Amino acid sequence: MKQFFISAVALCYFLTQVSMAWGDDTVPVSFCSDIAPILLDSCLACHGPKKAEGGYRVDTYDELRKAGDSGELPIAASPDQVSELLRRMTCDDESERMPAESEPLAPKQIELMKKWIAAGGKFDGESSGQSLALVIPPVRYADPPEVYSQVIPITATIFSPDGKLIVTGGYHELVVWSTEDAKLVRRIQNVGQRVLGLAFSSDGQTLAVGCGEPGRSGEVRLVDFNSGEIKGVVARTNDVVLDIAFRPGTDELAIASADSTIRIVNVETLQEIRTIASHADWVTAVTWSDDGTRLVSASRDKSAKVYDGATGELLSSYLGHAAAVRGISILADNKQVVSVGADNKLHRWNVEGAMKVAEVGVGGEGYKLLRRGTNLFLPCADHRLLRIDLATNKIVQEYKGHSDWVLSACYQRTTAGVDNGHYIASGSFDGEVCIWNIADAAIVRKWIAKP
Template identity: 40%
Template sequence: MAIRTATIHATLRLLLLLGVPAIALAADADADDPPRPDAGKPVSFLRDVAPILVRDCIACHNAKKAEGKYAMTSFAQLVKGSTSGDGPTIVAGKPDDSNFIDVLLPDADPRMPYKLDPLPEKDIDLLRRWIAEGAKYDGSSPTEDWAFVLHKTRAVKVPAAYPVAVPITALAFSPDGTRIATSGYHEINIWKTADGTLDRRIPGLPERTHAITFSPDGKWLATAGGDPGQYGVAKLWAVEAGGGLKAVRDLSEATDVVFAAAFSPDGKTLATAGADRIVRVHEVDTGRLVVQAEDHADWIFDVAFSPDGKALATASRDKTAKVFDIARKESLATFPGHGQPVDSVAFSPDGKTVASAGEDNEILVWTVGEEPKQVRKIGGFGGAVFKVRPSPDGKILAACAADGTVRTFKADDGKPLHTLKGHTDWVYAIAFSPDGKTLASGSWNGEVRLWNVADGKPARTILAAPGLPRAK
């Protein structure tokens, strides 16, 4: 495989986060042709109108990008119209007096959606009918972000069999090591490590899952992910007898993707972070938010607890890694040694150093303190290093990269142990089994590979796409 540069990786990650789909798996709430309401049934804003606006309007009229000074992601803003003072956009009961309809007509100048195909006549008729019926909002509050509500509550039909594989952006071994959970499309999938067969599918998740992690005692599982640019959430699941999962609560809801989740060493708290640049720490038993901190200037891709649970390390697109004191709610260290976005962080077993890695194609090990000092550099990667993870005993450091390899090193001095070759695409996710004897890696093309840690030899390959036959 030709080596792909960090620049290409960054471009594709941006497309990924903006919602450009890797595959078209199923029709969902924002499909090209939303279902029409029955003739005798009132038009619902959330069910009928909102999918049209998501498809054709809010990309240019949202809180971050309000073309024409018009943001429409709250109902109050949608009705009021532009902040430039042109008057109300929607006049309830009077579609002919509503500028919202006028600018959608084929002969409008300018016509909306701007520089795109005009809305189908049936969509304009539906919007006209909704306004004629009173332009009512059927959410909780006219000031809430209805796009957020829509993505949180929409039902997505996941196909019984995937037509193509999806990138593996997260994976984790079960507490007993007999199963491995992998990211899917609006779901996570559980596979048996003994033979690679599918054990079960867990639906009800956002489009992409970026983190899967079990609590140290094996009683909980946390996932983090989202619908890029629209909705993000960390979910807490109770692990049931036999390996089943029961959804308990949603945490850290945001209007963009939640990338990271990590349990504290005692399993009592869960830390999350994502595109909103906020680190949150919740009590696991109650869901109570105990810490909220915003110290990075850009997205946070990874979080890791120190061995004593008193500090958090973070990795950010702002090209820094940080260490945060949880009790005092203040920064302990900012490491500026990376020249590119930082994708991953991990503490050493004694908590005195942190290993961070990212799109400068290397791992840097540095001391925790007011003036962190680099003590080691681990190079040799042919692309961005997406994840760095320590073994359960802390003696081995594993990393995966855009060059399609997984590498292991001695944690105390950085000396290389094994280079695990076999993937033919970017390797995004890695995880050690609880006993530290097996390492799992997941790649962009949907493959999960299991490796023997002792000798670096392959043990099993799983195509982690339910119902998709492996090419012969």
Template identity: 40%
Template sequence: MKIEACAILAALLFHSLSVSAQQGETAAAAGFSKDIAPILTKKCVACHGPEKSKGRFRLDTFEFLMKGGESKSASVVPGQPAQSELFRRLTARDEDDRMPQKDDPLPAAQISLIEQWINAGAKFDGPDPKAPLVTLIPRAPHPEPPSSYHHPVPILALAFNPDGTELAAGGYHEITIWNPNEGTLLRRIKNVAQRTHSLDYSPDGALLAAAGGSPGQWGEVAVFNPTNGARVRVLGSMPDTALTVSFSPDGSRLAVGGADNSLRVYDVPAGKEQLVIQQHADWVMSIAWSGDGTRLASASRDRTARVYDAKTGDLETSYTGHQGPVFAVAFSGDGQRVYSAGRDKKIHVWDAKEGKEAGQIGGFDDDIFKLLVSGNWILSCSADKKIRQHSADKRELLRTLAGHNDWVYSLAVDGKSKRLASGSYDGEVRVWNLEDGQSLAAFIAAPGYPAAGETVRASTRE
């Protein structure tokens, strides 16, 4: 009996030591970047970030997290969860006091991770404590796109390759590549963010840049090999969706704007962020390079459009003539003028140096989403389901391209063949001849979905 009792006691002791060791290993394994940053980004940054900071408390960077807010209590006290205001708020029983507010409490497993991290010293394991938390999170491969689409997705992004033989379109967790003449699918590029809002080919066609993300959670700008679909590099992550992307004329730099109100410029060969420009008070909806690559223009929901020195990021001028959010911007061919448009249903023409209005182009029935300049043409698309082609010199309407049954969100132009591609909310892509306005092709850009000719329906918005 004594032997059995000793054996039982020994087993219990071994089990206790084993559990203790496992707990110690778990605590040691609770890292800030891989465990804590994802929780805070998903559940806390929306109310305690750059756009909104309840209690004057921000935690969108490690540096801000450790500073705390207007409360005199320290947000995080290394080694002491009970003395840490963050942990107290996460575990509070009073719903008015608990974080996150107006949401379910954090699961016990996530609270345990935060407690273990604080107990272990609340150490930072990232490269820069001032970096947004979203940039610290290790990225797993994106989910696979649907093998076959049961319904189309809005076409928010289109881009012709430099020789005009292929047309890229944004999909769901993918970029689809099409033959623009026949509307046939050529290939699918995977490992892409949930939504792609903007696409642009490098001037030599070797790279395809994609800006997108998951709304309200994170944004991403990545470059792909458009031939084999390999993801070459993720240039950057941001706290909210990336909405617009554009290569510089020489292809060495990439500009990105997004829902974090910032404009970023990357060195493409080095894969490094060069500039972060924070001049807007709302989403950056569109960006454009001047023809010589020395200036950048931006359009924002804050009702302004701006021009910057592309090398330094310094603000050169602002245009404040819009009466609503600005969704689109483009430079004139000579770089002397800027065109911008949005919710006020007009194309504003203004001086790129002084920011003074030089004219307007009207005749639109709804929001204008996109502007392109090709030669002497100003091309635009609108929520009124139409594409318009104006002359840049006289600002006269040359033709209206009608045929879409829903809002037209995206445009891409092939200057060599004088073709224009347009994409709409109902998933349809149309290709047009800009010399005579004829429709050359129409298809639904959703692999596995029936052909456009069989599926075009009246819009459900009316």
């Protein structure tokens, strides 16, 4: 079964890069830049917090220095002592050599480990208790291919504030298209491998990009939309960012991650305000109430939750879904929430008491919801984009034209770029983007968003 965020091209293009401070003995070896990437790539799978073979962990610098079940020191205190970590990496006995059941480390990697240990095995980051993914400095990602050999699933899309452009996620880049003729306008590079969330700041100058590599890393990159430059990197984590949302009228950004947390970050100061750890599995979607006083979230743990927007206090938890919840929105009165997911149903429920008041069958797995007034737009795995009237809880329009799962949708708030009117765009698993006239569900533009 297809996973909504997986693309074959990502697997084809994937290339792990390790920084090598190599060849000049006067250059110190950095734990954060040189050693942590080696451990992350080659050791963490067997020696992490969830699986610690031999009782030994390498997921943080602090854990790396602790002895495992053997009692041997991983990093020797003096040069005349044996460092068990290095011995295991260099020994000829395959039953002892690490990484187990894999090719030995490359000679350059071994040399880096030797130089680092010989220099005292020191930590050069901000916090020795941080995970490997977080101590590694933000990378400058390699440029994507000039021409894609395969399509990229459109898991995130957004109109520019003036409505003249539409931005879609690519492979380590954002791809910007003209809404007038669907032509490629420009490419914004140096973002995470997969883009799953896009949000403009209230002034339209900053585009927040929720991205990452599933099971390995996640972050939000803040892009100056006019120049395409990366202004900052926030909310770095060890798993992919799945959704983001700006709190109305503020610089606060809610960030939903596959590490089961929600982070609230100020995008101007780059400071984290709080972390909410209320879910037991991936947080798949987040959004704010119209007035910013409430925050709601959806999760793969089959729950949907409501929080106080100012404090992060949990106010309500809805457990009525029978499967993963993928999309969520809170209504204008802040009294009711709608959520959708893998049970193929839209649930409407009260914040107070978390009791269901209505249910709408939608025909397929639903994804991130988009609400405008009493109109709710729902991307669906049965190849349709649906418009639901929240006044009647009925599907009032079907936008048909995609031939694969519809994964994302965005609304055009101005009349520039396309003919006058109100429009919605949708993106699908097969890389197709459609711009629709909301009133009559007619397709205005349609193209494969592949450079």
